[in-house]
Amino acid sequence: MRNRIFPGLLAVVALLSLALGASGIEAQTDSAITVVHGSEPRSLNPPIDIVKTTVNVELTMFDTLVGVDEQVRLVPGLATEWRRTGDNVWRFTLRRGVKFHNGEDMDAESVVFSVTAYREAKGQATPFFNAVREAKAVDKYTVDVTTAGPNATIAELMSFLYVLPKGYYGQVGAAKFGLAPVGTGPFQFVEWVKGSHVTVKRNPGYWKGAPSLSQITFRWASEASTRVAMLESGQADLVVAVPAQMVDRIKASGNGVLQIQSLRKMFVEMNMFRPPFDDARVRRAVAHAINVDELVQTVVADSGVKAQHFLSKFFASYNPALPVYGYDPEQAKRLLAEAGRASGISFPFYHTVGRYPLDREVATAIAGQLAKVGMKADLKGMETGTFFNLLGSGNMEGMHLLSIAPLYPHEDFNFRVQYHSRGLYKYGNSPEGDRMLDDAATLSDAQRRKAAYQNVEKYAMQDLVSLLPLYDFIDIYGVSKRLQWRPRPDEIADFRTASVK
Amino acid sequence: MLAFALRRSLLAGVTLLGATLAVFCLVNLAGDPVRIMLAETGATPEDVARFKSELGYDRPLAEQFVGFVRRALRGDLGMSLRFRQPALDLVMERLPATIELATAAMGIAVAVGVSLGIVAAVWRGSLVDRLATTVALVGQSVPLFWLGISLILVFAVMLRWVPATGRGTWAQLVLPAATLATFSMARIARLTRSSLLEVLRLDYVRTARAKGLAEPWVVHRHAVRNAMLPVMTLIALQFGALLGGAIVTEAVFAWPGLGQLALQAVLTRDLPLVQAVVVVTGALFIALNTIVDLLYGCLDPRISVR
Secondary structure, three states: OOOOHHHHHHHHHHHHHHHHOOOOOOOOOOOEEEEEEOOOOOOOOOOOOOOHHHHHHHHHHOOEOEEEOOOOOEEEOOEEEEEEEEOOEEEEEEOOOOEOOOOOEOOHHHHHHHHHHHHHOOOOOHHHHHHEEEEEEEEOOEEEEEEOOOOOOHHHHHHHOEOOOHHHHHHHHHHHHOOOOOOOOOEEEEEEEOOOEEEEEEOOOOOOOOOOOOEEEEEEOOOHHHHHHHHHOOOOOEEOOOOHHHHHHHHHOOOEEEEEEEEEEEEEEEOOOOOOOOOHHHHHHHHHHOOHHHHHHHHHHHHEEEOOOOOOOOOOOOOOOOOOOOOOHHHHHHHHHHOOOOOOEEEEEEEEOOOOOOHHHHHHHHHHHHHOOOEEEEEEEEOHHHHHHHHHHOOOOOEEEEEEOOOOOOHHHHHHHHHOOOOOOOOOOOHHHHHHHHHHOOOOOHHHHHHHHHHHHHHHHHHHOOEEEEEEEEEEEEEOOOEEOOOOOOOOOOOOOOEEO | OHHHHHHHHHHHHHHHHHHHHHHHHHHHHOOOHHHHHOOOOOOOHHHHHHHHHHHOOOOOHHHHHHHHHHHHHOOOOOEOOOOOOEHHHHHHHHHHHHHHHHHHHHHHHHHHHHHHHHHHHHOOOOHHHHHHHHHHHHHHHOOHHHHHHHHHHHHHHHOOOOOOOOOOOHHHHHHHHHHHHHHHHHHHHHHHHHHHHHHHOOHHHHHHHHOOOOHHHHHHHHHHHHHHHHHHHHHHHHHHHHHHHHHHHHHHHOOOOHHHHHHHHHHOOOHHHHHHHHHHHHHHHHHHHHHHHHHHHHHOOOOOOO
């Protein structure tokens, strides 16, 4: 008798392979492109998933109530104009004649419905809309948004509101909508093959004129080397989040590299409510002990740009005149001695491993610099989830390395997260800071707003000194020769004006 | 036989419950799912508290676990925190891709591993043996991640024979399956070699040779069949290793399987999703092993199932 098991197994495998061989890879025709992100969207229902790579996909199919341009300034979107009509009321005037991909009219009812959907979705975007008390249709093309208290951040918040079709969304429900969305955007949904790709095609009736690209296929690969290989092998036209060390390789392969200074900022933060950092002199000593120039030149290199102000240069309130802490180890030692810590301090230094490019390397380098002035940082590298869990609990001792990028372009976003006693992280705040932030958030007048936030930053940097900005990230994209596209500083890839040669 | 199958099923259920409990404890030890979900979003602590109570994460752990098991028995593994979709649906969507990858990998591992093992045993001590043993050793020690990336660079970027990633065609399956197969292939090769060497020393083989049978016939017809019995057990166990290896392989080749989903679920503490993955893969693994146990009795008449 012959051995039958293994030939049998082989035959099964061969048959399986044949069966799988039926479908092919789509050809890249005329102006269709393929974009590769690091991860698959969890849902295409905008309130659910606010990860930037998901936003990139959603932005092709939806329009926001207020638009954002390449310089992260507010521009008309589905609302042509907006103004604050009272301390607590904002009035939005809508664009006429805009239709959703399914033929529904986009009107005041759609906007009112969208605000409600955001508030009820239990998604990552939901908490932001707590600031809105209600949205009410005044007439078919006018909406009044009422806030809980005086609030000047609503226009920026509405640049984060994707307008949803009331009829279709109501009919299919939130979960199904997230699998097959309908918007007003320049592209319309074609298919989402789970695990494989999302495809969108040109919307010929787009209100701003049909886009140049005929189709976009979004794929994903969590490994950067895989994404780059996809670009090099002609499988992709655009890949995101390219590590700086792969730039030369991409250029050598004949593809292009695009880099832009991002709104994302890296900083170290100290717990100002627990020793040893409950003494402002110790925090100032740390500020003088970190050599940001050396850090950026030798460790961060092409992945970042030195930026020691809290607000990014893209904000109107950016104040380059505000002095920053210079590297001065002697001053650091003096301050430590003044604080009665001449013998040095030791503390835990928490950081993520792999959440941000070079996070571990940067933390290690900073610990090395601090050691030179008698500050012993005990490095505690953590997996991302564990890190944020501890950080959010408010019980993180010592120092941590963290980065932040605003979800919508208002100064209040960054400041409130880090510096408000009711913000997400509670390591540096004061009643004075709370008052300044609450007041600033009510100001609509551009000049007064600018002055107020410059004041907040000065207070945060010079009085609180709980947080030390280090550098802005540089976002790196790999692009094929034929793609013409420009990156934006807010980590969002917008394909509305992209084209192929 | 029926009693045996029943006993095995019962045991399988207990094992599955234990695995679920272990995962439940581990994930909860590692952090608060809602806080991690809202990290970096600017949500206030009040938002976190409200989400927690709405999603039921403010109740005692024991109560949460009992609730989970009770719903699971009705086929409801809960809603994924991140996807806002039923966790079981998400797992079932991804399962075929992983089964496809694991089956193809196992096919390669068995075909190559057994052949290498036989060749090495038959020509024991020769250059061929040393070569085969070296291949097996390298296969067992090479990191999957490195191997996968290297294969992509050679076959997708330089030679352009196959696409770097994706699923759907035969060509897209080759590289990930070969990568995933490597470890199991090596183990199968080594076990086949040692098992066959042992059998070749037995009396009945000497008898077969003595009665004048040609060596290939002796090996093929008499020795290999018996040498394969321990290899069968190893193959069943290797499916577990394949599911684990699939996490790395799927990440490298952007293969839309369960491994990637599991990794994402763990990193984001999507508790319902992690549990759904464990329950489904655990059930699969236990079922496979039970089947092999039963098969064993058919293959080897010396073992009888009571």
